[in-house]
Amino acid sequence: MPTLERAERRDGHPAEDSVGELVSRASQQISQLVREEMRLAQAEMTQKGKRFGLGGGLFGGAGVAAFVAFLAFTAAAIAAVALALPGWAAALIVGGGLLLVAGLLALLGRTEIGRATPAAPKQTIDSVKDDVAEVKARARR
Template structure:
C-alpha cells in the first residue's frame, strides 16, 4: 500500500488505486488564518460603509425635524409678541383693535404649535442603524464558525 500524497486530499485505496479528493491542495493553517483576517477586514470595511449610509439617512430626517422645530419656535415667538400687543390694546383702549390682535395671536400660536409638534414627531422617528446591527451580529456568527472550522482543520491535520 502506498502512502497518500500529503499535498492533496485524495490518496490511495487498500489496493493501491488513486482515490480522488476534492482536487484542492491542503492549505497551511497560516494561509487559512490570513485569508480569514483579510475577509474580516473587508467585512468590517463594508459594515462601516453601511453604518455611514444609514446614519446619513437618519441625520437627514433629524435635520428636517430640527428645522421644523426652529420654525415652530419662531412662529410661537411671533405669536407671543402678538399676544402682548393684544393685551396692551385690550387694556388701553377696549376697541375693535384688540379683536384683530387676538385673532392674529391665536392664528400664529396655532400654526407655530402645529409646526413644532410636526418637527418633534419627525425627530422621534430617528432610529438606530438596525441593518448594520443585524449584519454585525451575522458577521460575528460567520467569524466564529469560520474560525472554528479553521481551528478544527488545524487539529485534524496535526
C-alpha cells in the same frame, strides 16, 4: 458578505489549503467585512444626522412662530386699550392661529427627532450580528 473560495488542484479536486493560507484569507475577508460595515455605519449615521437637523429646524420654526404669536398678543392688548372690541378680537384670532402653527411645528419636530433615535446605527448592528452568526455557523461545519 465575501464568499469563501475553495482552491482546486490542477486535476479539479479540492486542494487542502495550509493553515497559513486559511488564516491569511480569513484575515483579508474580515478586514474587508469591517470596512464594509464601517461604510454602512457612516451612511446610516449621516441619514440620522439629517433627521436631527430637520427636527431641530422645525423646533426652531416653532420658536419663531411662538414669538410672532407673542407679538400678536401684544398687539391685541394694545388694540384692546386703544380701540373697540373688533380690533383686539381680530388680533387674538391671529395670535391663536399662530400658536396653532407653533404647536404643529413642534409636533413635527418631535416626530422627526423621534425617528432619528436611537442614535446607534441599527442597520449596521443588525448586519454585524448576521455576519457573526454566519461565521459561527461556518466554523461549526
